[in-house]
Amino acid sequence: MFMGNFTSLNIGLTALRTFKQYQEILGNNITNVSNENYKRREAIIEPIRGPDNLYGGVKLSSIKRIVDYFIESEVRTSISDYEKHKILSSIISEVEENLSALGEGSILDKLTDFWKSLEEVSKNSQDITLRREVVSKAKDFTQKINSTLNKNYFIESKIIKKLNVEIKEVNNKLKEIAELNQEIKSAILLGNDANSLKDIRDSIVDEVSKYINIEVSEKDEEYKLVINGIVLVNGNNYFSLESKVYEENGTKNIDFFLKEYGVNVDISSGKFSAYNRALNDIENINLKIKQAIYFLTSNNVNTFNYLHKNGYDIYGNLSNKDFFVIDETGGITVNPLIEAEPGLFAASKTPYISDGTNASELASFLKSSNFNNSSIFNFISEISSATGYLSQNYNNLLEISNNIKNSNLSKRDMISGVSIDEEMLKLLEIQKYYSVVAKYVTISNEILEEMIRILK
């Protein structure tokens, strides 16, 4: 009889303790409402079996961390895609700005000014001021081409420097994940709550997915990070990534491999894949600019230089000089001899000073369809519009991938996120239960006291 009354007090006590713990879990959820890396916890409550399998009250059996692994994988894939397109869009926009096709002072503008100066000198080839203008406009044009190329090279070098820094960051993160795996394993073995450690690990994995496309596998309780079949983290072991930039067929590529084993790693998304793609894209643009340079500096038959070489300078001498030459840095420049003495510009077709027909033909040459079935003007404007198409494409993909990422993050939030309203309602519910149980304990206590008084 007495035993029964003590049991009822004990039942009340377990309930009060359980609801207190439940309240703490709700409090923890509410305080982490703005923490993006926090996964909502749910209290799993189960009845306690009392003596003789009778009533024993209630207890908190576990704290469940609410995660949907499929959604987690989708989120990471979309983060990788978003970061890839964000980088590509920003780099190609920079290249696009560098080409400044629509602004004043574009390559096309400079080429047009050069063409105009040739037209002017064709009328007064004996005028040394006009010849100086030809040289000056040609220099402006070549400097713009060279600076565009150099800016693109600078963007490439920035990419490579950034990659070198970021690959170290990723390796540090892989190391942190491996260490966390060990801590989580130990905590679980000791029967402790490893949920906070798992939150930290998930946030680091999200960070890593910004750089590379990774998959998480938790088979046989062993946590693995895998990229296209290559394991980067296996339990408490991790493998560092290494990169190497190489040139093939005139394009730059980045090879990724495991530092320890030299195994190639195929990275198809994330920032690192964007760097590889951006280098390719910039090299393609550079290649086109170099084709234009080659076209102007070549001295084969029917080229600008060929026409110039066969013209006559202001002194009536056959020029036999290239007008455009390659400088020591690989850029295009005006022949230094002509730059120093504009009289050497071969404006004439005959050894007579007022003959500007060669200048006229040189001007005409720039506009005629003798370069890849188009004029050099069209070719350069095509470079700008092709870069525009590329940039437009990446901007569109960025918008799409941003929407997908946000939608996936929302899906993740629907499952793992904290809703204050929901938690507050649960808190009210728990508060109610707590008061009821407290009343129950009071009544049980009063009954017990009454019984003791009777027995006295």
Next chain:
Amino acid sequence: MRITESILTRSFLNSLNNTMRDLYISSNKLSSGKKLQTPSDSPSETQIICDYKLNEKSLNQFIKNIEYIISRYELYDSCIDSIYNEIANIKEKISRSGASNSSEIKNNLVEEINLTIKNIVFTLNRRDSTSYIFSGTDGLKKPFEIVTETQSDGSQKIVSVEYKGNNLKNKIHISDNEYEIFGFTGNEIVNYNYGNIFDILINLREDLMRGYDISVYQDKLNEYFNHLNKIIVNNGSRINNLNLKIELIKKEILNTQSSISDIEDIDYSQEIVKYTSIKNRYEIIMRLIENMQNNNISNYL
């Protein structure tokens, strides 16, 4: 479906970002007046604009070229006009002196002919700012040189006038695929179907000095007038054609500019309406955020 605070925040943030971006784009368009800020706004239209702008600049250059050609034709005209007047003057004097046997009149006429030759040579040796205009493409060379012989009395007698220039002409673009081969060489001006005008004037002078009949020179000089007239008429018609060409090019420039404007320029009223609607959208989102802040269960408790 569970809607958490993060979902709402992300959704509002996203809408705010998009609205801010649209506001930025719209205000850029309004301040610059241009639809296209970068090639990626419309790559195909960028290429069209580049082509149009190149075309516009080329056409302006062709107008400059044509104006230069016209100014040179006008310069030639004024020179030819002056030669015409010189010949007309001598022709009139010949006709007036034809009836006279006075040696003084003849001597004066001889002097007049010598002076006329010198004046014509002076006119044909005209320079523009940098070169002689009648020397073909050999612009540094004075085109005509008077050859004289020293006489027994020590005086200098004009025996011939030599052309030192060449017979080549310059060519200048008047459109992408069209050249104007223009100008006059000295030979073109002085040579006609009776020979060289200087030789004719020298022969006239000689015949006059010998007392020969000089009436035959009337026809020769008349024919030279015809020759000069032809050049002046051709020049005039060429100048007219070139002026016409300028008008056509100007029309083409206007069309090109209007095509550029169609693609490039914004419709201000349309853009202002758009800007205002984006601004309204922004304000609505801000209100919604404010409401969201107030509408939650903890505020009711």
